[in-house]
Amino acid sequence: MPKTVAEIARETGFSATTVRLIANGQAGKYRISEATAKIVEEQIRRYGFVVNHAARSLKLKRTDTIGLVVPELSNAFFARLMSGLEELCRGSGLVLLTSSTNENPDLEDRAIRSLWARGVDGLIVAPCRTPDYGRLFAKNAKMPIVAVDRAYPDSRYPSVVSDNVEAGLTLTRAVLATGAPLTAFFCGQPELPTIAGRIRGFAAACQEAGVADWKELILRTAENSVGAGRTLMGQLLERGRPPASFVCSSLMVLEGATQRLKERIGRIPPETVMGTFDDQESLDFLPNRVFSARQNERELASLAFAQLKELLSGRISPPEQTIVSFQLVRRGGARCEPAAGAGL
Amino acid sequence: MPKTVAEIARETGFSATTVRLIANGQAGKYRISEATAKIVEEQIRRYGFVVNHAARSLKLKRTDTIGLVVPELSNAFFARLMSGLEELCRGSGLVLLTSSTNENPDLEDRAIRSLWARGVDGLIVAPCRTPDYGRLFAKNAKMPIVAVDRAYPDSRYPSVVSDNVEAGLTLTRAVLATGAPLTAFFCGQPELPTIAGRIRGFAAACQEAGVADWKELILRTAENSVGAGRTLMGQLLERGRPPASFVCSSLMVLEGATQRLKERIGRIPPETVMGTFDDQESLDFLPNRVFSARQNERELASLAFAQLKELLSGRISPPEQTIVSFQLVRRGGARCEPAAGAGL
DNA sequence: ATGAAAGCGCTAACAA
DNA sequence: TTGTTAGCGCTTTCAT
Numbered sequence: 001m002p003k004t005v006a007e008i009a010r011e012t013g014f015s016a017t018t019v020r021l022i023a024n025g026q027a028g029k030y031r032i033s034e035a036t037a038k039i040v041e042e043q044i045r046r047y048g049f050v051v052n053h054a055a056r057s058l059k060l061k062r063t064d065t066i067g068l069v070v071p072e073l074s075n076a077f078f079a080r081l082m083s084g085l086e087e088l089c090r091g092s093g094l095v096l097l098t099s100s101t102n103e104n105p106d107l108e109d110r111a112i113r114s115l116w117a118r119g120v121d122g123l124i125v126a127p128c129r130t131p132d133y134g135r136l137f138a139k140n141a142k143m144p145i146v147a148v149d150r151a152y153p154d155s156r157y158p159s160v161v162s163d164n165v166e167a168g169l170t171l172t173r174a175v176l177a178t179g180a181p182l183t184a185f186f187c188g189q190p191e192l193p194t195i196a197g198r199i200r201g202f203a204a205a206c207q208e209a210g211v212a213d214w215k216e217l218i219l220r221t222a223e224n225s226v227g228a229g230r231t232l233m234g235q236l237l238e239r240g241r242p243p244a245s246f247v248c249s250s251l252m253v254l255e256g257a258t259q260r261l262k263e264r265i266g267r268i269p270p271e272t273v274m275g276t277f278d279d280q281e282s283l284d285f286l287p288n289r290v291f292s293a294r295q296n297e298r299e300l301a302s303l304a305f306a307q308l309k310e311l312l313s314g315r316i317s318p319p320e321q322t323i324v325s326f327q328l329v330r331r332g333g334a335r336c337e338p339a340a341g342a343g344l
Numbered sequence: 345m346p347k348t349v350a351e352i353a354r355e356t357g358f359s360a361t362t363v364r365l366i367a368n369g370q371a372g373k374y375r376i377s378e379a380t381a382k383i384v385e386e387q388i389r390r391y392g393f394v395v396n397h398a399a400r401s402l403k404l405k406r407t408d409t410i411g412l413v414v415p416e417l418s419n420a421f422f423a424r425l426m427s428g429l430e431e432l433c434r435g436s437g438l439v440l441l442t443s444s445t446n447e448n449p450d451l452e453d454r455a456i457r458s459l460w461a462r463g464v465d466g467l468i469v470a471p472c473r474t475p476d477y478g479r480l481f482a483k484n485a486k487m488p489i490v491a492v493d494r495a496y497p498d499s500r501y502p503s504v505v506s507d508n509v510e511a512g513l514t515l516t517r518a519v520l521a522t523g524a525p526l527t528a529f530f531c532g533q534p535e536l537p538t539i540a541g542r543i544r545g546f547a548a549a550c551q552e553a554g555v556a557d558w559k560e561l562i563l564r565t566a567e568n569s570v571g572a573g574r575t576l577m578g579q580l581l582e583r584g585r586p587p588a589s590f591v592c593s594s595l596m597v598l599e600g601a602t603q604r605l606k607e608r609i610g611r612i613p614p615e616t617v618m619g620t621f622d623d624q625e626s627l628d629f630l631p632n633r634v635f636s637a638r639q640n641e642r643e644l645a646s647l648a649f650a651q652l653k654e655l656l657s658g659r660i661s662p663p664e665q666t667i668v669s670f671q672l673v674r675r676g677g678a679r680c681e682p683a684a685g686a687g688l
Numbered sequence: 689a690t691g692a693a694a695g696c697g698c699t700a701a702c703a704a
Numbered sequence: 705t706t707g708t709t710a711g712c713g714c715t716t717t718c719a720t
Binding site: 014015016017018021030032033036055057058059060061 | 705706707708711712713714
Binding site for chain 1: 392394395396398401402416418423431439441459460462463570599602611624625626627
């Protein structure tokens with residue numbers, strides 16, 4: 001069964017170039033005669049033909065492949081991001097190689113090296129620390145890289161991130177507007193740029209509402225996990241009564257916080273108002289008033305992808321930060337209102 | 345900056361063969377002299393060296409790459425499965441190419457063709473219909489394939505799946521054991537082998553408990569989605585009062601079902617007992633007694649990976665079905681008990 | 689213990 | 705309009 005252009009060429013009696021031109025759909029462009037094209041196309045249709053990507057890459061020094069590096073694939077946010085990127089790649093004839101780093105800088109380095117060694121044409125990375133990957137590549141290699149989700153202050157790569165400050169502001173405002181006294185902001189991994197932004201937004205909303213003690217409201221813990229949420233709620237409960245309202249830096253933290261509430265006081269008081277980053281249908285399980293800030297993963301994916309294609313195309317674009325807005329969602333409540341999203 | 349073996353060879357004065365042997369760590373095996381090895385290794389350490397995978401693949405007709413094809417990457421189950429596989433690949437020097445099909449057979453075919461054209465050495469697929477991919481490849485190509493999650497009855501590929509029947513049985517038993525009258529089993533995509541298995545388990549548990557009308561309890565809908573859950577709960581509520589207990593074929597269906605309950609009767613009655621497939625921390629948001637059946641994605645990943653490596657190694661292994669047990673988890677409740685998982 | 693050379697399948701520059 | 709050719713960087717076989 002013919003597979004290579006050489007074989008098809010031999011069988012049709014034409015040369016490899018002619019066959020290749022036709023196979024790649026450039027017959028018109030190079031004015032291959034109708035008759036020739038017909039013969040070759042028929043042969044291809046009957047026996048099939050797939051370009052050998054390895055050979056192609058070897059020649060072109062390009063793999064039509066891009067790499068995605070994320071901290072945690074089983075995190076819904078990154079899964080959706082990847083899903084979006086995968087679709088975009090498919091539309092452009094690219095394939096996506098994905099690695100996860102488990103928030104570990106060493107693993108991140110290794111993943112990036114490995115992807116580089118595999119010859120990916122470019123990289124989209126959600127870095128777990130200020131990214132600086134130059135040393136990972138050969139000296140004069142220049143790998144197009146765009147950062148997503150996390151814009152570290154002095155990063156040298158263009159980045160595409162959500163508007164965490166604005167989201168923190170809007171979310172906190174919504175919680176404050178219920179009139180319930182604000183009791184705490186539970187933060188996991190406060191050193192991440194995303195979380196730092198959310199904290200700034202929280203602070204701004206508090207100041208604007210005249211919440212004097214907002215600094216004391218922020219409880220931090222190194223990890224972002226369910227356990228972290230439990231710990232933080234535990235700390236709060238030791239200081240006094242259950243919170244009238246609180247905000248969480250992530251869904252996992254909220255899950256932990258509510259678990260602890262149940263353990264300590266037997267239930268989640270239904271009048272407690274909650275705010276959280278990361279939206280999920282299951283927030284509707286709660287009878288409480290819940291506000292959640294939902295990121296637009298599709299938008300992040302397409303902007304990051306566009307940015308990378310820009311770099312790939314060779315046009316030099318200066319490190320640039322692109323910002324995508326969140327959506328505020330109202331969840332929970334005694335009855336479900338149609339998820340009323342208000343763009344920011 | 346030297347990168348290719350040829351360059352290093354030229355710079356050290358040795359031949360490409362010698363350099364390659366040393367670079368690949370086969371110096372001892374081929375008794376390269378200590379001195380030579382030292383010189384070459386030093387050169388490599390200083391200037392770095394990465395094999396060119398494209399060239400290597402071209403020569404070896406092997407890419408050290410495997411493909412994963414799943415219906416939906418943003419589904420937590422598949423995201424975790426992928427995460428596990430990615431880690432296993434990393435440990436074996438492979439890379440994983442992932443595509444999603446959106447439950448669309450055409451996209452599935454395209455994804456598989458594309459992965460094949462990219463030269464993946466093998467494929468792990470969660471098929472969206474009885475898989476038969478022979479026609480997608482060149483006539484005499486033989487692509488190692490293992491199916492995961494979904495074992496279609498007359499599939500010709502080895503498969504690794506969860507024990508859906510047993511899980512349906514155990515989950516339904518747990519719900520029945522609470523004493524609450526069982527009102528419905530909401531099923532999305534009942535034609536999937538996974539769901540069919542869950543239904544069989546449900547039926548068995550009902551029969552063993554003397555539930556005579558179990559056939560009428562099963563409400564089906566083509567889709568597996570939040571909307572499907574809403575529809576099904578809507579149907580049930582039209583027939584009568586809110587359910588004392590019900591089981592859902594997936595988390596999304598449960599989410600939809602509870603949403604509809606809230607809309608119709610203003611709240612989720614806390615005494616309702618629920619059973620669901622797919623476990624998630626957020627089930628603890630519910631004050632209800634909730635049982636969930638959790639799949640072991642890591643186990644599925646490692647068994648599928650092992651099976652594929654078996655095929656890759658050339659040993660012929662007959663189509664075989666490997667079964668992984670679920671874990672029954674107790675969630676929700678007035679207070680959170682330590683997630684008491686009972687293996688099946 | 690080390691080297692030379694062929695060839696994997698493709699592309700691009702040039703030739704006819 | 706079509707054909708010829710030279711590599712891309714690696715592995716492998718055979719020579720030395």
